Amino acid sequence: MFSIIMCGGSGTRFWPVSRRSKPKQFIDITGNGPMVLETCNRLSPVAGDEEIILLLGRQHLSEARDIFKGRKVHMLAEPVGRNTAACMGLGVIYAQYLGCKEAVAFLPADHFIGDPHSFLDALRAAGKLANSGGIVTLGIMPNRPETGYGYIRRDQEHTDLGKLTAYRVSEFVEKPDIKKALQYLASGEYYWNGGIFVATPETILKEIKEQLPDLYRGLKRLTKTFGKEQFEAELRDVYDGLADVSFDYGIMENTSEKVYVLPCECGWSDVGSWASLYELRSEGHDEDQNLADGDTLLIDCESSFISGRGGRLIACLGLKNCLVVDTPEALLVADLNRSQDVRKIVKELKKTEKENLL
Amino acid sequence: MFSIIMCGGSGTRFWPVSRRSKPKQFIDITGNGPMVLETCNRLSPVAGDEEIILLLGRQHLSEARDIFKGRKVHMLAEPVGRNTAACMGLGVIYAQYLGCKEAVAFLPADHFIGDPHSFLDALRAAGKLANSGGIVTLGIMPNRPETGYGYIRRDQEHTDLGKLTAYRVSEFVEKPDIKKALQYLASGEYYWNGGIFVATPETILKEIKEQLPDLYRGLKRLTKTFGKEQFEAELRDVYDGLADVSFDYGIMENTSEKVYVLPCECGWSDVGSWASLYELRSEGHDEDQNLADGDTLLIDCESSFISGRGGRLIACLGLKNCLVVDTPEALLVADLNRSQDVRKIVKELKKTEKENLL
Numbered sequence: 001m002f003s004i005i006m007c008g009g010s011g012t013r014f015w016p017v018s019r020r021s022k023p024k025q026f027i028d029i030t031g032n033g034p035m036v037l038e039t040c041n042r043l044s045p046v047a048g049d050e051e052i053i054l055l056l057g058r059q060h061l062s063e064a065r066d067i068f069k070g071r072k073v074h075m076l077a078e079p080v081g082r083n084t085a086a087c088m089g090l091g092v093i094y095a096q097y098l099g100c101k102e103a104v105a106f107l108p109a110d111h112f113i114g115d116p117h118s119f120l121d122a123l124r125a126a127g128k129l130a131n132s133g134g135i136v137t138l139g140i141m142p143n144r145p146e147t148g149y150g151y152i153r154r155d156q157e158h159t160d161l162g163k164l165t166a167y168r169v170s171e172f173v174e175k176p177d178i179k180k181a182l183q184y185l186a187s188g189e190y191y192w193n194g195g196i197f198v199a200t201p202e203t204i205l206k207e208i209k210e211q212l213p214d215l216y217r218g219l220k221r222l223t224k225t226f227g228k229e230q231f232e233a234e235l236r237d238v239y240d241g242l243a244d245v246s247f248d249y250g251i252m253e254n255t256s257e258k259v260y261v262l263p264c265e266c267g268w269s270d271v272g273s274w275a276s277l278y279e280l281r282s283e284g285h286d287e288d289q290n291l292a293d294g295d296t297l298l299i300d301c302e303s304s305f306i307s308g309r310g311g312r313l314i315a316c317l318g319l320k321n322c323l324v325v326d327t328p329e330a331l332l333v334a335d336l337n338r339s340q341d342v343r344k345i346v347k348e349l350k351k352t353e354k355e356n357l358l
Numbered sequence: 359m360f361s362i363i364m365c366g367g368s369g370t371r372f373w374p375v376s377r378r379s380k381p382k383q384f385i386d387i388t389g390n391g392p393m394v395l396e397t398c399n400r401l402s403p404v405a406g407d408e409e410i411i412l413l414l415g416r417q418h419l420s421e422a423r424d425i426f427k428g429r430k431v432h433m434l435a436e437p438v439g440r441n442t443a444a445c446m447g448l449g450v451i452y453a454q455y456l457g458c459k460e461a462v463a464f465l466p467a468d469h470f471i472g473d474p475h476s477f478l479d480a481l482r483a484a485g486k487l488a489n490s491g492g493i494v495t496l497g498i499m500p501n502r503p504e505t506g507y508g509y510i511r512r513d514q515e516h517t518d519l520g521k522l523t524a525y526r527v528s529e530f531v532e533k534p535d536i537k538k539a540l541q542y543l544a545s546g547e548y549y550w551n552g553g554i555f556v557a558t559p560e561t562i563l564k565e566i567k568e569q570l571p572d573l574y575r576g577l578k579r580l581t582k583t584f585g586k587e588q589f590e591a592e593l594r595d596v597y598d599g600l601a602d603v604s605f606d607y608g609i610m611e612n613t614s615e616k617v618y619v620l621p622c623e624c625g626w627s628d629v630g631s632w633a634s635l636y637e638l639r640s641e642g643h644d645e646d647q648n649l650a651d652g653d654t655l656l657i658d659c660e661s662s663f664i665s666g667r668g669g670r671l672i673a674c675l676g677l678k679n680c681l682v683v684d685t686p687e688a689l690l691v692a693d694l695n696r697s698q699d700v701r702k703i704v705k706e707l708k709k710t711e712k713e714n715l716l
Contacts, residue, residue, distance in 0.1 A: 313687070315374070315688065315691075315703045315707075317690070318692055333691055335676030345655060
C-alpha cells in the first residue's frame, strides 16, 4: 500500500527543540526517534520503504536524508508550501509514476499512534473500501471534549468491513466551542479529524480535475518530467502558479465522491503541545508525576516536565506544574498548563533580531 | 585604617553560580563585580590597598590574584581553614608586621552594604573608640524578625561618638526562634551580629594570649618568619596543630575587655540566598516584580528572578515566584521561596559522581 507522508508544518509549539530548520516531524519528541521515522516504521507491515513517499519542504531535504540514510523511501521536495491539495496531488502522480494503481494512504508525519496494530487494521480496511471508489477518512474516537480539533459527523448508512465498520460522512465540522464539543462527545456520532485519508490515485485525480483544474493542469505537466533533468525547474514553475488550498476545503467540501469515515481506536494524538506530550508519556512519570529526560536532579517537585537536551545538569527544587526545556542555544521555563502559548514566544522572537533561534 | 578581609565560606546557597572553586565572595552576585572586590573598594576612603589584608584559602589564591590584578592589596593564604580566631590572629600579626599600631577592622568579604557612607562613618567611629581599648562590633539595625542571624543585646551604658553612640554589650545571643526574634525586634535593644569587629592588634593579641594560648604561641612563631623563605612551611606546620575555634566563641564569650556595639543603619545584608538577592535588587525589578539578567524573554511572568549566565536565551512563560539560574554547566529552576534549600541540591550532588559541579 503506497503511503504519502506529508512533512509540512512548522511545529512552533515545541520550541525551543523544534525550529524552522528542524520542525517537530524531524525531531525526537516522544523518545522513539524522529516522528517522521516513527511514522514510516509504523507502516512497515503494510508499506515497504519503496512504497513510501515523503513530501517535504526543500529546506528539510538534507535533514530527511540524514534520518533515512541507507533506506529506500522516496522523497519529493516542494519548492514552496502550497498546502495539502497540491502536496497530495503531487504525491499521487508520483505514486502512479512508481506504478501504484490501488488505494494510497495520506498521513501527517508528526502524529503519535499508541496502538499501531489497530491503526494498521483500520488502514488496511480503508484501503479495501477505497479500492472500490470513494474517499475514506480515519475517524479518531474522541475521549474528551477537545476544542482544538476538527470533527467528522457520521451518517446512518454503513458498510461492514470484517471487525470494523465504515460510515458515510454526514459533515466535516470545524473546531467547536466547548459546548458543542461536549454535545459531539455525548452524541457518539462524531470523530476527530486526524487528517488521515485513503483513496486511489484515480479518485483523487478525478476530484482534482473537477474541483481544482489549475492544479490538475500543473500535475499533468509534471507527470511527463519525472526522472528527467527538467523536473526541478518544471516543479518550481508549476508551484509558483498554484493557489494555496487545503484538501479539506478544496476537495472534500464539494466532492461528488462517496466519503466514508472509518472509526478507529488507536491511541492517536497529534502531540500538539509539551503538555500533551507530557500526558502521552504517562508511563515515564515518577511517583510525583514528574517526567524527566536527561541529566536531572529533582527535589520536592511534582507534575513537572523536565526535558534536558542541552547536555547539562538541570536541578529543580519545589516545582509544580512546571515545564523546563533545555537546549544548547535556548532555554524554556513555563507553566506546563500554558504550553499552548509557547507559540507566543516564537512570535515575539520573530519581532526581535533573534532569527537564529526561530 | 588597616582592614582584614575574611574570605572563607563556601556559599553553597548560590549554586550553580557559586562553586567550591569559586565561592560567593569571588563571584559577581550583585551586578557590581566580585563581592570581595566590592568590599575592598567600599573601604577605599578609609583604607588604601596597602592597608588591606585578604585572608583566604590556598585554593582561591589564583582567583583572588585575577580579581585584584595590578593592585597592591595584601593576600595571606591559609593552608587549611581553622575558623575565625586563627584567621583574625594571623591577620593581626601581619598587620603589625606591616607597621599597623592602631585599630583594625575585621570584615567578611561577602556582605552587601547599601549605604557605604553610613557604614564608613560607623567604621571610623568604631576605630576611634577601639584605639582607646576594647572591642567594637557594628550592630546592624534589624528591620524584620530574622531567625537566621545572631543578635547582640546592648546595655544602658553608652559613649557618644559625635552623631553616633556606642553601647556596652550586654550579651551575644544565637539565632533565635521567631517568638524571640519578634521580642528582640520590639525591644529596640537588639542588633544583628554582622560579624564586623574593630580593635587594635594589641587588644586582639592580649585576648588570644589569655584565652587561646596555643594559638598565641603559633602566632609568635609565625611573626619571626614573615617575608622569609620558611614562612610557608612554618604556616603549614602551625596551622596543622591549631584547633578550629571561632572568634565569637573563643574570644568574645569570655573576654575581660570592654565590648561595645555601635548601631549602624547602612543597608546591610549578608546576601544569604537567591531570594535575599532578589529583594536586595528591588530597583532592578520590572513592573511585574520580575528581576531578569542576561538574554531573557518574559511573557506573563511575575515576581520571578531569572539569572542568565549561560550566554543563552531564556524564555519564560506564565511563571510566578520562580527562580531560574542558568550557567554553562548547570541549570537551576526553583520556587524562589525555597531558595534557602539550594544547599540541599549541593548536598545531593556530593552523594553522586557529579563532583565537577560542586
